[in-house]
Amino acid sequence: MGSAFDPNVTTTEEPAIVDSPPLSNLTQEELKRIAGYKAVEFVESGMVIGLGTGSTAKYAVARISELLREGKLKDIIGIPTSTTTHQQAVSLGIPLSDLDSHPVVDLSIDGADEVDPALNLVKGRGGSLLREKMIEGASKKFVVIVDESKLVKYIGGSGLAVPVEVVPFCCDFTRGKLEELFKGAGCKAKLRMKMGSNGGDAAPAVTDNGNYVVDLYLERDIGDLEAASKEILRFPGVVEHGMFLGMATTLIVAGKFGVTVKDRFG
Numbered sequence: 001m002g003s004a005f006d007p008n009v010t011t012t013e014e015p016a017i018v019d020s021p022p023l024s025n026l027t028q029e030e031l032k033r034i035a036g037y038k039a040v041e042f043v044e045s046g047m048v049i050g051l052g053t054g055s056t057a058k059y060a061v062a063r064i065s066e067l068l069r070e071g072k073l074k075d076i077i078g079i080p081t082s083t084t085t086h087q088q089a090v091s092l093g094i095p096l097s098d099l100d101s102h103p104v105v106d107l108s109i110d111g112a113d114e115v116d117p118a119l120n121l122v123k124g125r126g127g128s129l130l131r132e133k134m135i136e137g138a139s140k141k142f143v144v145i146v147d148e149s150k151l152v153k154y155i156g157g158s159g160l161a162v163p164v165e166v167v168p169f170c171c172d173f174t175r176g177k178l179e180e181l182f183k184g185a186g187c188k189a190k191l192r193m194k195m196g197s198n199g200g201d202a203a204p205a206v207t208d209n210g211n212y213v214v215d216l217y218l219e220r221d222i223g224d225l226e227a228a229s230k231e232i233l234r235f236p237g238v239v240e241h242g243m244f245l246g247m248a249t250t251l252i253v254a255g256k257f258g259v260t261v262k263d264r265f266g
């Protein structure tokens with residue numbers, strides 16, 4: 001692995017690799033679009049592309065479709081990481097497939113909720129972590145796109161949750177086990193709820209796979225992430241967690257100093 005990315009560079013000093021003018025006047029939304037568009041520069045005709053989910057990835061999906069329409073990209077096959085992205089890609093006319101038909105993905109592009117200095121990620125605040133992990137894990141290259149607000153010193157460090165997808169059966173039992181596991185880090189584990197439509201009662205949020213999500217709120221660094229991952233996955237009620245460890249190959253950050261591109265191996 002290459003040298004660690006320093007999250008402080010986006011707030012205290014010029015980043016190492018800058019290939020655009022300062023973006024200080026742009027909104028967070030514009031930064032997401034810039035990161036998404038930059039990632040699509042890695043896409044080549046004939047590739048199988050993992051299409052990420054979320055408010056940043058949607059810009060990359062839209063850009064791929066633009067380039068297909070303009071004839072600048074050809075013969076792209078997209079593998080969507082959620083039903084939402086599937087719908088977006090269908091509406092934009094991107095040809096789609098799945099891992100059964102295309103088990104090797106050339107490149108995936110997706111956002112993240114947190115990125116630590118070693119390019120470990122938290123994903124799944126939109127509930128799509130399982131399909132994302134399957135598809136991005138099958139990818140030769142995985143480009144992560146974020147605005148600078150996603151950079152953290154340690155996983156969980158944003159104060160927002162690390163999501164865990166669990167089976168609905170006795171989900172409170174699994175929630176309790178997860179909270180107990182990380183009690184040393186001051187963990188509060190909460191079942192993710194979704195408000196009912198038209199003011200109806202809240203109900204557990206359901207993933208694309210028919211499962212629930214337990215959000216782990218951590219007060220402190222949990223330390224050894226690989227060990228934490230193994231411990232979480234030991235609970236039979238757990239399907240998958242949202243820590244993506246050692247998976248990202250490239251990180252693109254749009255921030256007030258410009259766009260930085262960090263290659264994990266370079």
Ligand SMILES: O=C[C@H](O)[C@H](O)[C@H](O)COP(=O)(O)O
Binds near residue numbers: 053126
């Ligand atoms: O489940 C959602 C996905 O993991 C997203 O990629 C992640 O939440 C980042 O989304 P956004 O770009 O909207 O912050």
